Amino acid sequence: MATNAEIAARFEEFADLLEADDVEYKPRAYRRAAENIRAHPSPIADRVEAGDREVVENIDGVGDAISSKIVEYVETGKIEELEELRAELPIDIADITRIEGVGPKTAGTLYRELGVQTLDDLEDAAEAGEVRDVKGFGPKTEENILENLEFARTVGQRQLLGEARPLADDVLAFLESIDAVERCEVAGSIRRWRETIGDVDVLAATDAGEAVIERFVDWDSVDDEIESGPEKASVRVGEIRVDLRVVVPAEFGAALQYFTGSKDHNVSLRNYAIDRGMKLNEYGAFDVSDIDDPDSGQRVGERVAGETEAGMYEALGLPWMPPELREDRGEIAAAENGELPTLVTRDDIRGDCHTHTEWSDGNNTIAEMVAAAAERGYDYFGIADHADGPGVVGGMGLSDTEILEQVEAIREVGAAAEIEVFAGIEANVDADGEIGLSDEVIEALDVIVASPHSALDQDAETATERLINAVENPSIDVLGHPSGRLLNQRSGLDYDISAVANAAAEHDTALEVNSDPRRLDLWGSAVQAALEEGAPIAINTDSHQPSTLEYMRWGVHTARRGWTEPDDVINAWELERLREFLH
Template sequence: MSRNDEVSALFEEFADLLEAQDVSYKPNSYRRAAENIREDPRPIEDVAAEGADALEDIDGVGDAISAKILEYFETGEIEELEEARADLPVDMAGLTRVEGVGPKTVGKLYEALGVETLDDLEAAAEDGRIREVKGFGKKTEANILENIPFARQSRERSLLGEARPVADDLLAYLRGNDAVVEADVAGSIRRWRETVGDIDVLVASDEPNRVVAAFADWDGATGVIESGTKKAAVRANGERVDLRVVVPDEYGAALQYFTGSKEHNVTLRNRAIARGLKMNEYGVFDVFDVDDPDAGQRVGERVAGHTEEEMYAALDLAWIEPEMREDTGEVDAAAAGDLPDLVTTDEVRGDLHTHTDWSDGRATLEEMLAGAEERGYDYHAVTDHATGAGMVGGVGLSDEELEEQMSVVVEAAERVEIDVFHGVEANIDADGGLSVGDDLLDALDIVVASPHAALDQGREEATERLVAAVEHPAVDVLGHPTGRLLNRRKGMDLDYERLAEAAAEAGTALEVNANPHRLDLSGTGVRAAVDAGAVVVVNTDAHAPSEFDNVRYGVHTARRGWAESTDVLNTWSVEEVRAFVDG
């Protein structure tokens, strides 16, 4: 497993510390380098092994930054970063998780009040001391206090997009060991929840000691937390990874049990009890003639447990996809034979929300089209940002620039074998209006409308704002509807049923934004859309070709909402997509 994320995180922290101390230009340089290191397909440790010249081939990495990278791999630290930490000894990551608190705010509150941690921040807000600091006030203080609980909660969980690559690397490693019969993730990561606690890995083996030893020797592990005969835990890329080894004949039972959710499992156990059965992590047991079913975990005749399918079949149920196991009607659907045929990543035929370096993308139009073509897509949409509220740094295109881009897109489309849509990501203002002129909207192939500002509106106001957008005759897709950024801001509270009904009536698709920081719509929102007959679309919002890989996170989020391929616009043919956006 590469250390790109680890090195990127160091430079991001360095940038925040310097920004908090009003250092100019360096923070942006470090953030740019961090972003490009994270996106580079090569393991940064391998590039560093080739020397400074190889590192400086990475965009944004000059001689000063390359020297710091080499210093880190040689000594385990960056001296200048350690000095910055000493100058500003704060929990930067924790404090900046509070919405509205950026690095400069952290610097000011440390200087004025000695705030170093979330506890310090909360105490200062509760005591009314923040409002006394120059540039702050009662409203700012109240907002900070209100957002601290969310910051605490978010810190306890990692993004799916951060944890899943770690798990995938470990699974590939374990499955290559001849002592491992089967291996998979369990818990919330197997259900593809947008955030996860620990990474849980389950292995079937008759040689648990060998598996535990191999797990501890995994090169992705940065430290062993604990190690036993059948269980162990390591730290990897900042994540806690827990291993459990079971005998192969009980693997299916353990996988079902430890995948959860708790509510799903309770419903299954109650169903088992009603049939004279006992269901647990060791299997399903017939306890009808047993005097004391609670006398032990393996009491009674074992009737299932080798596979998950056996576990569900013992309860007269079809196997239920992990993403659906949230006790929202999936057990009844399985009993009735009405489980949906969930959409798969392989069925996605194109991306209808992407960006280029015309706005804030990191790749050219030609590079984005080539990336889509290399993935085997049938079509691709270019939807750069328009100007409007929420667009920081002037990244949005004016109507005149969008018109100029039209001819460029047409010319580029002639040089590729896939169909190309030219569109825009327009901004939805606080009243539901759009930031692009109606005549231009009508001339574009596809219009994605998204909220980027005024995300603190109440539920009713926010819902009506988005309903107005989906009812606009030119809007084809409502992008990342809540505007949330996972573990950073909550986004708008919406009436999903009302929004889904309006979208179904207007013929507007609701986006599942596959960026791991968004995953918006959530599974709950997708379920409302599916129930209302609205179309959803899984887009990556990619700013570089490498981000097309994020599509899997969007697809699994759609699966959490019970979406089939017929519900998902970009699994349709190009002719069907054109008919939808032209309709």
């Protein structure tokens, strides 16, 4: 059954191919529809198959033409008009546009001029020196293509956390409905909340393993059974592979610890256990201090833990470690010394300082966004639409005059709101680290988020200097999505996070964890490096509609991967403290 993400991907491809074909206006409509489809709170395919076409027609940005295409895809697995467009432009558009600086229009030009359809074609053309001869290109573009080919080939093999985790939640709900299942949980990278995952790993504790496997492969949501046996099964749901493993309840905790990983964490933990006469594996924790050959079997020695995951750590004298920390970045030593962080949770978040409205590229009014924030129980909320500048999609940025007009509109909504409303802007960090706002605009605003949107192919030294210039600007409160990356699409800026964080700490500028599942920027290790330099963190959603305020889930877990505590996060602070920070 098609997921919302899968349906959205078809319309994103539609938009890219139309843009590659130099069609105007339509691509933006398709991208807006795709964004709203992806963020829709319920499975659209389920509603279509139940005969409820009205839900499709009521999606923002979806008119009759797009609505009929959604229904066509759900019912037939394809969209005839998209198939025709693919035949006219036989380009692997998703792969080629993962090259930094190569957008749909560029891909279309390369196809028309050089016949480039695939990454292999592009590599051949670049290595032959043919790309530089195409009008509007040149040696630098050609060099950039060659440097980014490896990235483009590898990133598409993994699913976004924001697309895979909702499916994982559905799998858990299905397994929990089976009487024979005593416990179940996700494992692997998805339980550690990595930004991309290979597949969905799930564990179930049961004494009726074969029966549970049989129920699982017969689940209505399964599109294809890959393989199955008495202890595990693999299926495909939409475009995502789901692997289920069943274990007896007495070994569930051991299996959960083992299959959650990471590999590096498990290796270090096993070595820690060996030093203490213990042995850890997927079946339990065993005391092998009196065993001559502890490697002679998996269950050799006295089993002292395994039913619960916490028990596996307790057997070593360690506290349970949140899965987000299990990357072998010092968590075992911190646990041994009683220094594990008290990680931030969604309940700690008091507001959001980076959201968009229909004034720029959002879908809703200021009042609608503020009302949605109040419904979430926030204390404060910041509107930060795009300022005009390089890299803003579709010329949707606001001029200084329009920013001042919006500030008045925000003040009017804020005066009647139940929560504090900040008038903000998302300024553009240009190639030199400047933001291009007038003094009058800066004075009128409560919060300035400044983000890079262009020149994302700079070398590391130049990019680092650029971002340091930005965070040293006393007008900037938050450096938004610092790398500018888009997961599975572009790598973004390569820069020295420690140097930027050190400057941010010195100048009281927060570094953003952008919660959009296509960004998650900063990411876990970068957050940890930033905190080590003393930089404050902001966890914002970059929402363009009320439903995507739920993206905070992804941002919080990403921040937790960086060892973030509540006091590190400016939007977990009380209102008065945040006001003071915002100058």
